[in-house]
Amino acid sequence: SQGKWKNKKRVLIFSSRGINFRTRHLMQDLRTLMPHSKADTKMDRKDQLFVINEVCEIKNCNKCIFFEAKKKQDLYMWLSNTPQGPSAKFLVQNVHTLAELKMTGNCLRGSRPLLSFDPIFDKEPHYALLKELFIQIFGTPQYHPKSQPFVDHVFTFTVTDERIWFRNYQIIEEDASLVEIGPRFVLNLIKIFQGSFGGPTLYENPHYQSPNMHRRLIRLSVAAKFREKHHVKEVQKMKKKGSKVLVKEDPTEVVFETPAEEKPVEIQLVKPESKPIVKDKKKLRKIQRKKQKKLFKTEA
Amino acid sequence: QNGLKQCLAEFRQQLAWVERLDVTLGPVVDPVSQSASDTDAVDPENDFQREMSFYRQAQAAVLEALPRLRKLQVPTRRPDDYFAEMAKSDQQMQKIRQKLKSKQEAMERSEKAKQLRAMRKYGKKVQTEILQRRQKEKKNMLNAVKKYQKGLSDKLDFLDDEQTSSQGNKKGSASQRTKKGPNAKRRYKNQKFGFGGKKKGSKWNTKESFNDVSSFQAKVAHNKGPGKTRKGGKKALNKRPGKRARQKMKNRAH
Numbered sequence: 001s002q003g004k005w006k007n008k009k010r011v012l013i014f015s016s017r018g019i020n021f022r023t024r025h026l027m028q029d030l031r032t033l034m035p036h037s038k039a040d041t042k043m044d045r046k047d048q049l050f051v052i053n054e055v056c057e058i059k060n061c062n063k064c065i066f067f068e069a070k071k072k073q074d075l076y077m078w079l080s081n082t083p084q085g086p087s088a089k090f091l092v093q094n095v096h097t098l099a100e101l102k103m104t105g106n107c108l109r110g111s112r113p114l115l116s117f118d119p120i121f122d123k124e125p126h127y128a129l130l131k132e133l134f135i136q137i138f139g140t141p142q143y144h145p146k147s148q149p150f151v152d153h154v155f156t157f158t159v160t161d162e163r164i165w166f167r168n169y170q171i172i173e174e175d176a177s178l179v180e181i182g183p184r185f186v187l188n189l190i191k192i193f194q195g196s197f198g199g200p201t202l203y204e205n206p207h208y209q210s211p212n213m214h215r216r217l218i219r220l221s222v223a224a225k226f227r228e229k230h231h232v233k234e235v236q237k238m239k240k241k242g243s244k245v246l247v248k249e250d251p252t253e254v255v256f257e258t259p260a261e262e263k264p265v266e267i268q269l270v271k272p273e274s275k276p277i278v279k280d281k282k283k284l285r286k287i288q289r290k291k292q293k294k295l296f297k298t299e300a
Numbered sequence: 301q302n303g304l305k306q307c308l309a310e311f312r313q314q315l316a317w318v319e320r321l322d323v324t325l326g327p328v329v330d331p332v333s334q335s336a337s338d339t340d341a342v343d344p345e346n347d348f349q350r351e352m353s354f355y356r357q358a359q360a361a362v363l364e365a366l367p368r369l370r371k372l373q374v375p376t377r378r379p380d381d382y383f384a385e386m387a388k389s390d391q392q393m394q395k396i397r398q399k400l401k402s403k404q405e406a407m408e409r410s411e412k413a414k415q416l417r418a419m420r421k422y423g424k425k426v427q428t429e430i431l432q433r434r435q436k437e438k439k440n441m442l443n444a445v446k447k448y449q450k451g452l453s454d455k456l457d458f459l460d461d462e463q464t465s466s467q468g469n470k471k472g473s474a475s476q477r478t479k480k481g482p483n484a485k486r487r488y489k490n491q492k493f494g495f496g497g498k499k500k501g502s503k504w505n506t507k508e509s510f511n512d513v514s515s516f517q518a519k520v521a522h523n524k525g526p527g528k529t530r531k532g533g534k535k536a537l538n539k540r541p542g543k544r545a546r547q548k549m550k551n552r553a554h
Contacts, residue, residue, distance in 0.1 A: 115322040116322075150378050151374060158354050160344045
């Protein structure tokens with residue numbers, strides 16, 4: 001820290017309300033990794049986004065990272081250069097924090113990072129703009145009072161599958177053996193604006209699909225499957241019933257029909273003789289019949 | 301839109317590299333990986349491949365940046381006596397170390413168990429072999445003793461050669477024994493009916509055995525030979541003369 005700190009940039013890192021623990025930890029991790037950052041309280045969602053510009057000015061910061069959580073599920077991140085500069089909104093996925101036990105590396109608190117970019121960042125203009133934004137926000141200025149003079153970790157930004165993957169590695173040896181330290185997340189670019197938290201849209205990512213849309217599509221596909229099955233069942237039912245084929249009346253069928261002879265109607269006035277009751281000696285009494293039935297049942 | 305973007309790209313700050321510390325490079329070409337042709341088509345679904353590509357990109361950046369930093373006299377290695385606060389607390393690092401250790405121990409334990417099982421199997425095999433060998437030796441010994449008892453081999457070498465090396469055995473009675481080998485009858489049967497031990501129908505006639513007249517002895521068949529049924533045949537040839545003949549011989553001799 002010998003030397004004059006000339007590049008005076010400060011980054012304000014804060015979030016809106018309704019974030020879950022993972023986001024909170026991610027925010028804290030970024031604050032520890034970036035000594036040129038400042039923290040602020042949670043912002044109420046009622047306020048508009050351009051209020052953030054004023055907050056930044058109050059805190060004397062010229063850049064900002066703002067985390068916005070919606071529906072307690074989706075996390076959006078805004079990166080912006082506060083007075084006039086461009087800003088970008090991202091959807092954050094696959095967040096892993098510093099505290100995960102699989103991240104075995106460690107680095108000095110406040111040491112300056114090396115920033116490594118994919119060559120794809122130079123090919124497209126919007127990627128070039130994003131690269132510049134990342135460099136300005138994530139790079140610690142030299143001779144910052146809270147920074148350590150050593151360079152012992154590396155941030156990598158890679159573009160794969162239309163998304164930007166962020167990783168943080170610790171440099172162990174001079175021959176570039178690395179261990180992963182830090183948080184990791186995936187950024188899905190939504191839009192780039194000309195102004196800070198507002199202004200005309202410079203770029204819109206055509207590959208971006210909002211998480212709502214994504215969930216809706218999943219639900220639709222499930223519903224579609226169900227509807228298909230239902231439809232198929234209905235068709236089968238119809239087939240089974242079959243359309244009743246009307247057969248024309250065949251006149252030759254009736255030829256052999258002869259109506260029955262009419263019998264004279266006899267009215268009985270006298271009660272007929274009752275039959276003599278003959279007791280069937282072979283027929284067992286009721287109780288014994290029941291017993292037999294039971295035995296028969298058990299045998300069976 | 302493009303124009304706007306470029307405008308803003310220029311709006312960005314132009315700082316010395318040492319301030320920015322950024323490197324834009326593709327990943328290091330891994331000699332172990334499949335080919336250089338499909339390094340561009342990193343399948344994002346394949347986690348390992350993806351992470352390895354990130355790792356290699358970081359490596360490339362480090363390999364390029366460290367010499368530059370050294371030239372600019374920015375220190376990159378922390379001296380051993382430089383103690384400062386780390387991004388992760390010591391407690392956290394302890395937890396991590398514990399976890400790693402436990403994983404390693406679990407692996408070692410499973411390895412040991414596997415090895416033990418393998419050794420036990422091998423040990424059992426060796427044990428059975430030893431037992432069989434001992435039984436064989438015992439059998440041989442008994443056979444040798446029986447042979448000696450039956451008078452087949454008159455050497456007691458097998459008792460001595462128990463301790464000495466097998467060479468002694470081979471030189472001594474063993475070779476003699478093996479020369480005589482099985483019984484004559486046995487040898488005949490072996491020759492007639494071949495190897496493979498006792499067969500069930502070995503005494504039955506076959507076509508060849510029926511047509512085989514080599515064991516025909518005319519004298520025996522026609523009962524013309526000297527005959528087996530003779531009491532003391534040898535002695536009969538030199539039969540002792542009678543009393544009279546003997547006296548005659550005695551008088552003649554005097």
